[in-house]
Amino acid sequence: MSPEAVTRLPVTSDVQISGARHAVREAAIAAGFSLVEQTKLVTAASELARNTLVHGGGGHMEITTLGRDQRGIRLTFTDSGPGIPDVAAALSDGYTTGQGLGLGLGGARRLVNEFAIDTGPGRGTTVTVASWPRGARRVTL
Amino acid sequence: MDRIPILRLGRVLLASIQQELTDDIALALQQDLTEMAAAGADGVIIDISGVDVVDSFLARVLSEIAAAARMLAGETVVAGMRPSVAITLVEMGLSLRGLRTARSLSDALSALGLGEARIQGRS
Numbered sequence: 001m002s003p004e005a006v007t008r009l010p011v012t013s014d015v016q017i018s019g020a021r022h023a024v025r026e027a028a029i030a031a032g033f034s035l036v037e038q039t040k041l042v043t044a045a046s047e048l049a050r051n052t053l054v055h056g057g058g059g060h061m062e063i064t065t066l067g068r069d070q071r072g073i074r075l076t077f078t079d080s081g082p083g084i085p086d087v088a089a090a091l092s093d094g095y096t097t098g099q100g101l102g103l104g105l106g107g108a109r110r111l112v113n114e115f116a117i118d119t120g121p122g123r124g125t126t127v128t129v130a131s132w133p134r135g136a137r138r139v140t141l
Numbered sequence: 142m143d144r145i146p147i148l149r150l151g152r153v154l155l156a157s158i159q160q161e162l163t164d165d166i167a168l169a170l171q172q173d174l175t176e177m178a179a180a181g182a183d184g185v186i187i188d189i190s191g192v193d194v195v196d197s198f199l200a201r202v203l204s205e206i207a208a209a210a211r212m213l214a215g216e217t218v219v220a221g222m223r224p225s226v227a228i229t230l231v232e233m234g235l236s237l238r239g240l241r242t243a244r245s246l247s248d249a250l251s252a253l254g255l256g257e258a259r260i261q262g263r264s
Contacts, residue, residue, distance in 0.1 A: 014164035021194055022161075039194060039225040040232065046196040050164075104197050107233035 005065045011049045011077070012058035020049040020061050024075065027063050031071045033133045041073065041131050044111040047104040048077045048127050056081030056125055071136040080124040087117055113138070145170045147177055153255050154178060154214070157188035157246075167202045174206050178214035184253040185210045188246050190221030200235050207240050216241055220249035 007027070009020055024045040028038040045061070052059045056079025066072035084090045091106045105127075109115040112129040119125035132138050143166055148155045154177050156170060174185060187203065189195070195203075207217035220243045230237065243249035250256060 018161050018163045025193075036225045036228050039223075039229045042194050043196050043229050043233065046194055046198075050196070050198060107197055107235065110232055110234060111229065 005070070007063040009061050009063075010058075011052045011061050011079075014053070017046060017049045017053060021046050023061075023063060024073070027065065027073050031065060031073055031133060032136070033073075033131075037131065037133055040111040041075075044108040044129060044131075045075055047108040048075070048129070051104055051125075051127070052077045052079045055079075055084075059124075066130065066132075067137060069137065072130060072132040072138060074128065074130040077127045078124065079126075083121045083123050083125055084117075084119040085121050087119060091117075144173065147173055149177075149182075150250070150255060152181075152183035153186060153250070153253050154182045154184070155186045155188065155246075157191070159191040162192060162199065164198060167199055171202050171206050171209075175209045175213070178210045182210075182214040184215045184255075185217040186220055186246065186249045186253065187217065188220045188249075189226075190223065190246070192226065193223065195222070195226050195230060197233070197235060200230065200237060204237065204240055216253060218243050218249040218252050220244070220246050 007023060009023055010016055011020060021042050025038055025042050028041050033041065049061055052061070059077065059079030059081070062076040062078075064074040064076070066074055091109060108129065112131045114130040116128045117125065143160060145156050145158055145160070145166065154174060156174060158170075160166070178185060185206065187206065203219055210217045218241045222242060241252070243252050
């Protein structure tokens with residue numbers, strides 16, 4: 001397997017959420033995602049980056065291209081904020097702490113092929129998502 | 142910080158988003174449009190044909206603009222949503238309830254009783 005290309009970006013301001021969207025869009029185009037596939041992944045990234053900023057107090061995003069043909073994309077959002085006490089509740093629609101429409105985390109999950117979250121009170125939150133363009137060979141998250 | 146310019150077409154306010162929309166710029170647009178609507182307008186059009194991503198935050202801002210404008214000015218029409226954005230919103234589970242949409246700016250103008258012919262006639 002060829003070495004994975006990793007890009008790491010800070011997420012500490014609303015301008016950097018915008019920067020994260022641009023970086024994910026570029027990676028998705030390079031990986032051969034269709035326009036709709038790009039839009040889904042970029043929208044998911046926007047939701048998750050905002051969570052990192054607003055609920056996690058800021059953190060970073062990593063973009064990794066996956067697989068031999070480098071057509072999959074994995075995004076990891078990491079913060080060292082308070083963590084999410086009840087993940088199931090946070091993933092359900094309507095859960096909100098005031099921002100957005102309460103669809104951030106659950107909505108992002110519906111826009112990607114794979115979704116994983118590692119969080120708990122006092123230990124921050126890491127959300128990992130991965131998507132592939134239609135027809136690409138998938139490797140596991 | 143950049144702001145989205147707001148045009149006045151008769152009694153209709155028009156904001157065309159043609160730049161990368163940070164959260165702060167979206168919130169400034171909400172404030173500016175609401176203040177201008179309060180100062181006197183019969184409708185609001187927000188052209189999002191230049192917007193390639195609508196996430197839940199921007200969706201909420203658009204819905205709140207429409208809700209405030211409904212009390213102050215009248216209908217808000219969101220014009221020119223890209224098909225890829227519409228597909229993504231539906232998959233995400235965001236239906237933008239209460240938000241009137243139009244395929245294009247000219248459809249939005251017609252919807253608010255301000256047809257293209259009238260606009261052209263004025264220039």
